[in-house]
Amino acid sequence: MKWQLRTKFFWGFLIIVFVTCALGFFSLYSYYHFYKEFTILRENVIPGAISMLEIESATANLSLEVGEMTYTGDITQWEHSLEYVALIQKNTAKHTAHGRNIGKEEGQVAQDIEERATHIIHLCEQIVDMVKAGRSQDDINDIRHQMHIETESLREILREHVGEHIDELTDAEENINRIYRNGILEVSVTIVVAIVLSLGLGLYLAKSIITPITILSVAAERISHGELDITVSIESGNKKRYDELGKMADIFHQMITYIQHIAHAATELAQDNLNVEVIPKSKEDVLGNAFQQMIIKLREVTNKNESIASNGKLCPYPPQRD
16 A cells, blocks of 8 residues: 555554544543432432431431420410421422432332321320310320331331332442443453554554664665665665655655766776766756766867867877987
8 A cells, every 4th residue: 555654644644633532532421420420310310319317317206396386285385386387398308309209100209108107296295285185185195106107107208218228329339439430450351452553553653664764765865875785775675666755766866876877987087988877857957967068078179179089180190309
């Protein structure tokens, strides 16, 4: 394949860009799944578990407050109990809305919890009204017994779902750890591949550039020492190169051939051979044109001398002295 150097550099750059994009993709992919698991924890598991724990705690405190109020007959304690009622209502409403956003099944469970909590609050209010009305302790205890049963039932449901949320927390933690490990592995493999490709590509490009330049520099040094019996050939895999350096080697070879031709002409002239021909490469060929003019002048001088000698005007031998 006849690839130019710029093509090699382009593909090398393209490979590095591809590896870099792959590294970025794996990083973003890992980050996306990590963020997804974190979002589930932040928006689903943790808020649900906290709201159910707060409902359970507030319900237990409300039951204790009502029990103490019925024992002491102090209705003023109900004002303090209203804080627990408000907390229960707030958390059940929030949990129901949250459950409906998650899905139908979660919404039904949250709705059931809210209805049970509302029923417990209604029983508490009923007990307060009975205490205010001075009803008998047996009647009040009957309602308290119902409230206790409802409270325990609600607590069992809450504990069950809190346990499910804890399991979800554990699963989410395992998923996050798995995503983290896979992300580290993928990024590490990509980095290793990038390093190997970069080193291989760098060595290949360095060799494809340095080797021809070394050959050309050695040939230039030999020419500077007067050596002209030189053959410059740059190959790649036993095949001629057609890139910029291959073209440079061809031009260098043409230059050597040109110098050899001029040197041959000079040698022939030194041996009184004026029949040698030097054809300039172009009008800008200073050396070729100069040699051509010099040969023409030498021929003219030689012709004149031969003409004078043939007319007897030029003595071929100098006079001898006695």
